[in-house]
Amino acid sequence: MNIRLPTLVRTTTFKLALLHSVLFTVFVLGLLIYLYASTVVYVRAEASDSLDAELSELSLAYSQGGLVRLNRSVRERQFAPGSRQFLYLLQDAQGQKISGGLSALPPDIPLDGRQKYLFDVEIIQPDGEFISRPAEGRAVVLPDGGIILVAYDVGEFQRIVPHITRVVWTAAPIGLLMSLIGGIVISRSAARRADALAKTAEGVMAGDLSRRVPVVGSGDEFDRLGEQLNAMLGRIEMLMESSRHVGDSIAHDLRSPLTRLRNRLETTLAEPMSQEMAEDTLGQTLGEVDNVLATFNAILRLSRLEAGQGGPMLRTDISTLAEQLAELFEPACEEAGLEFVASIGRGLFVLGEKDLIAQAVSNLLDNAVKYTPIGGKISFNAARERDGKIILEVTDTGPGIPAEERERVVKRFVRLEESRSEPGSGLGLALVEAVGRVHNGQLELGDGGKAGAPRGLRARLVLPKA
C-alpha cells in the first residue's frame, strides 16, 4: 500500500464510494425484503388456491358417485405421484376413518369448509419415524354426515422464511463488504492519479518545466484535466523559454553598444584632446546612449503588449491616421531620394489604440525608408478588403525578405545578415506583429516588386473593422 489509510479516507472519491456502498446496501436490503414478502405471499396464495381446487374436485366426485366415488378419488390422489402432495382424511358420519393419510380429524377444526385451519400432523417418514409437521387445511361436511379434510404441509413455506432471512442476513454484509472494497479500489485508483498530478506539480515547482502529467488515454476527466494541465505547462515552458531567450538577446544586444561606449570613454580619457574632439566624442557617446535607451523602451513596450497590458480599445479613424502618417513621412522619403505614393481609402475605422497602430505603421514606413535604395519607390495603402477587414500596407522596392526568413524576422531581436550594419534594434517588426495581435489582426509579409525587379517588401497590417 503506497497510500496511507487516513489520506485515503480524506479523499472525495472514497467518501463518494462509501456513500455509494451504503446506498447500495440499503437498496439490496429493500429488494430482499420485497422479494421475501412477495414470495411468501405468492406461495401461500397459490397453495390456498390449489386447496380450493382440490376440495371442489372432490365435491364433484362425491356429487357424481357418492361416498364410494369420493373414497376412490381420495385413494387415487393420495398415492398419485407428482404435483402437490395433499394430505387427506375421509370419515363417515359416525366419525370412522374411511381413507386418507391423516389418522384423525383435529379436534377443534371448524367444519363449515370456508375457514382454513392450522394444525399439527404426525407424518410417518420412510424410515418409520413419526415427525410432527404444521399443516393447514379445510374440512367439509358431506350431505350424508361424513367429513372430508384436505390439508397441505405448510412446513415447506415456513422453512422458506428463515431461509430467506438467513440469505438476507448473509447477503447484506457481503454486499456491503464488496461495495466497500469496490469503493476503495476506485478511490485508490483515483487517488493514485491525483497523486500523479501532485507529483508533476511538485516537479514543476522544483524547476523541471519539462515534466508532464501522465495521460492514460481513456478520455476520462483525469485525462482531460491532464491534457489541459499539459497544455498549460507547455505554454508556461514556452513563455519561460522565450523570456530567457529575450533576456539573452537583451544582454547580447546591449552589450555591444555598452562595450563600444566604454572603450570610447576609456580611449578618450587616456588621450589628451582638443575641446572640439572632446565635444565630438561626447556627442557620439550621447547618441549611443540614446540608442540603448530607445531599445530599452521598445523592449518595455513590446513586453507590455505581449503581456496584454495595452490601453483601452477605441473606435479609431484609420483614414485620418494614415493621412497624417503619410504627411509625416513624405518629406523623409523625398529626402532619401524615394518616390512616395499614398493611396488612402475614406471612412476606414477599427477598434484599437491609435498610438499603437501609428507606431506600428511608422515602424513599417521607417523600415521602408531605411532599406530602400535611392531612386526606389514606397507605396502606402490604406483600404478596406472585400471581407471588411482594414489593411495598412507599405510596399517598397528594397531588397525584401526571402520567404523562408519571413517567419523569423518578426521575432524579437532577429535581424537579417544584410541589415546588421544598419542602425536598428531588431524590434521594429516584432512590435508591428504584437500590435497586430492585440488588435486581433496580423502582419503579413510578401514580395513587393514585379517579376524581374528587385524583390521588394510588401508589409501588410490586417485589422478587423470596427
Next chain:
Amino acid sequence: MNILIIEDDEDMASFVSKVLTEAGHVVDTTHRGDMGLTLARAGDFDALVVDRMLPEKDGLTLVREYREGGGVSPALFLSALGDVDHRVEGLQAGGDDYLAKPFAPSELVARVEALGRRQVSEAPITVLKTGELEMDLLSRKVSRNGQKIDLQPREFRLLEYLMRHAGQVVTRTMLLEKVWDYHFDPQTNVIDVHISRLRGKIDKDFDEALLHTVRGAGYRLQA
C-alpha cells in the same frame, strides 16, 4: 522660474534639481506627497514636477487635490509608467504634461520651460512675433521682414508651436506630441526633415538664422 520638485527617490530628485538649477531655475525639493501638497499651496511656484509614485500621497491624488483647492501652477508628471493610459490618467488628474523615465535632461528642461511659458501667455494672442518673423493667427499669414512666406498647414502649426516657445529648446518628441498628437518614438529623422523644410522657407533667403538645432536635444527658435 520657481520650481517645486516632489520626488521620493533622492537620487532622482537631486538629479532633476541639478538639471533645472543648471538651466537657471530656482528649485525646491520635497520627498513626500503630503508635504508636497502643503508646499505647493503655500508657495508661488511657476511649475511643479511631480513623481507619480510617492509615499503618503501619490502624485495623481496630490495634483487632483491641488487643483480642487484652486491651485493653478502647471504640473509635470514624472513616471516610470510611460504608456498611453497612464498618461491620460495623469492629464485627467490635472497634470499639464507627462514625462516617462528614463528621460534626457534636455527633454525635462524643455518641457518644464514650456509649461512655465504657457501659463504666462494665458491671454488671447492674435499675433506672434520672433525677431523679424511675424505670424498672424487669425488670417494665418506668416511674414519675415515684411516678406510673405507660404506655409503648408502642418508647417504653420509647427512654426506656431516653435514661436510660442521661442527662446526655448523644444525636443523632437515634444513636436511629435504637440504638433502631430502622436505619442511614440519615430525611429528615423522624420521630424528633422519637416524642420529642415520649414527652415528652408523661413531662413533660407535671410542672413540671420532663426531656427537653430540644439545638439542632442532638439531645436530652438530664437531671434
